[in-house]
Each structure stands twice: as structure tokens, then as C-alpha cells.
Amino acid sequence: MKNIYxxxxxxxxxxxxxxxxxxxxxxxxxxxxxxxxSQTAYFDDLRFFPSDASMxxxxxxxxxxxxxxxxxxxxxxxxEYDDLGRTTFNRxxxxxxxxxxRYHLGNPADFIFYDDTPDGLFYEDxxxxxxxxxxxxxxxxxxxxxxxxxSGSDGASFTHTYSYSGTxxxxxxxxxxxxxxxxxxxxxxxENQ
Numbered sequence: 001m002k003n004i005y006x007x008x009x010x011x012x013x014x015x016x017x018x019x020x021x022x023x024x025x026x027x028x029x030x031x032x033x034x035x036x037x038s039q040t041a042y043f044d045d046l047r048f049f050p051s052d053a054s055m056x057x058x059x060x061x062x063x064x065x066x067x068x069x070x071x072x073x074x075x076x077x078x079x080e081y082d083d084l085g086r087t088t089f090n091r092x093x094x095x096x097x098x099x100x101x102r103y104h105l106g107n108p109a110d111f112i113f114y115d116d117t118p119d120g121l122f123y124e125d126x127x128x129x130x131x132x133x134x135x136x137x138x139x140x141x142x143x144x145x146x147x148x149x150x151s152g153s154d155g156a157s158f159t160h161t162y163s164y165s166g167t168x169x170x171x172x173x174x175x176x177x178x179x180x181x182x183x184x185x186x187x188x189x190x191e192n193q
Contacts, residue, residue, distance in 0.1 A: 124165055124192050130172075131157040137176035144168035144187075162189040 049055045054072035061067050063085055069077045077098075080089040090098045112131050122128055130141055132155055142149040143160050145168050150158050162168065167188045174181045 127159050139174040142171040165191040
């Protein structure tokens with residue numbers, strides 16, 4: 001019986017690639033061979049069970065997130081996470097992407113506007129800068145004063161000048177990976193003093 005296990009481990013050892021660069025966190029080290037040769041290999045996720053049994057194996061990372069599932073047919077599903085522990089990719093046995101999640105904190109279509117006046121107010125004929133918070137995607141900015149909306153992408157800022165005093169509704173529309181977001185804010189423009 002010992003020779004059968006030695007032969008199996010020898011076959012696995014010979015098939016093992018890149019042993020020196022093994023990056024698993026936990027592993028089994030196996031040395032197998034005869035008196036003349038010896039091979040060392042590292043294994044992760046070994047499954048020993050009776051041939052007529054079925055088994056599902058789960059692996060987790062150090063944060064406790066599920067990283068893979070091996071089903072009773074020896075097919076794997078893999079799971080990847082972002083820095084906050086949220087699922088980002090689900091992959092099949094061949095590591096093809098099955099699903100991908102993208103997260104947005106708040107409304108990515110938010111923006112700010114500012115000027116450089118000491119009182120922080122906005123006035124007629126004054127150049128005002130509009131800056132999107134999101135640095136990816138395509139967007140349109142409607143200044144609410146019947147001028148032509150402007151389009152941009154990847155976080156480019158815009159400047160605009162209002163010719164008349166009043167309160168204007170500014171609409172910012174953003175498209176990221178086919179998903180649409182919008183944000184409406186009002187801006188008050190005062191008469192020049």
C-alpha cells in the first residue's frame with residue numbers, strides 16, 4: 001500500500017509547477033521518492049474521501065471571506081473581494097468571470113462648484129468652476145440657464161459664466177459602465193456690486 005501512495009505522490013510532485021514560488025498561506029509538504037531520488041511538493045486543498053461519497057470543499061481567506069468552493073464534481077467557483085471585503089468577482093472553474101460587482105459610495109454623480117471670491121458668493125459675469133466627484137465615466141452638465149449643456153469624461157472640470165442674477169438648477173448626469181446617475185443642485189447668482 002505504501003508504494004501506491006508513493007507513486008501517487010511522485011506523480012503529483014512531478015506535475016507540480018513553480019514550487020519555489022508557492023504563495024499559499026497553509027499547505028502540506030510531501031516528500032516522496034526512492035533511495036536515489038526525492039521530490040518535494042506543496043499542496044493546497046487536498047481532498048481524500050471514499051470513491052462512492054460526495055464532498056463539497058470551502059476555502060476562506062484570513063478575513064473570513066469565502067474564496068472558493070469545490071463541488072462534488074471537482075469543479076471550482078472562485079470569489080474575489082475588494083479592500084472593504086465586498087465581493088468584486090465571481091469566477092468559474094476556468095477562472096472566467098461569471099459576475100462582477102462595482103460599488104459606489106453615495107451618488108457618484110455628485111459635483112462641486114466654486115469660485116475665488118472672498119465672500120464665497122457667486123456673481124454675474126464671474127467664472128465659476130464645476131468639478132465632478134467621480135473621475136470615470138461620461139457625463140453631461142446642464143447649467144440651467146438655457147445655454148448648451150457641456151459633455152465630458154474622466155473627471156474633467158468645466159467653467160461657466162452666468163450673465164444674469166437668479167437661482168439656477170444645475171443638472172449633472174453621469175454614465176458609468178452603462179449605469180446612469182444624476183444629481184441636481186441649485187446655485188444662486190447675485191448682481192454685481
